[in-house]
Amino acid sequence: MHRRSRWRSRNRRRREDGSWAVRARVERFGEPALLRLLSERPTHGYELLERLPELLGEERVDVGNLYRVLRALEEDGLVVSEWQAGLPGPTKRTYTLTDDGREALAAWLEALAALRDGLTTFLDDTEKGGDHVR
Amino acid sequence: MHRRSRWRSRNRRRREDGSWAVRARVERFGEPALLRLLSERPTHGYELLERLPELLGEERVDVGNLYRVLRALEEDGLVVSEWQAGLPGPTKRTYTLTDDGREALAAWLEALAALRDGLTTFLDDTEKGGDHVR
């Protein structure tokens, strides 16, 4: 008869002063971010890990998931990987974007642009009737 | 020894012609959308269900989750509800935005605007180095 413990959202939480802190993110944004970095040049996972936070505007990126996403991308043929020894430091697995990956990135960019435009519409419409909000 | 069956993403899939179809969405976007509709006037769930698709630009909204989100919002004090009989049709539960809900909506709008700006930066930067992409 105990109250069913509710799942807490990770996107909205109450600050100590009682106000709301909200974080809005795009689903699976890590994928286009990785494809974009790889579109510049082949890169290994650990370096991607270091360059992602700035691109994402987040403090840190989950290491485990990064490598999982990379292998998923490879399974789908968007990237290929190669072990690279002989360089300073431990052996690295270097990922290279394929043509298919380039197409997927282009598709992502279109979708993200559409999302941005949708957001703009949503925000404008809300402002417009926004005597309710402010 | 069977290959571990991979989780298929719902955001990227291959079309029959081989090209990629990508769908970009904001995490938990249903919540700000509901708050926004409720900021106009008190509304019951079923009507929200009908008005959401246009606002979201999606074909349909999951009925079950709609009601779950509404009750979560109520648990968090962002809305209050009241059963309303005497109207045509089955008894409806009408939700009304609270002051706290209005604040949460405002926080959402800020976060969404920030996300939009971040997307713009991401897209511009990618275009810029975009000899890689096109």
Added chain:
DNA sequence: CGAGTCTATATGAAACTTACATATGTTCTT
């Protein structure tokens, strides 16, 4: 008035995503 449709609110469970914890081995620094 009976059958079927529409309105209205909900629960259960599977599939997917994100977050947190930990493992393993190499290389570099001091």
Added chain:
DNA sequence: AAGAACATATGTAAGTTTCATATAGACTCG
């Protein structure tokens, strides 16, 4: 030689979205 940094992973919990199904009153049409 010890410890930090580099590099790549796996396991699992928590949270989110999707798909399926349940329930019941009200309306509509023959």
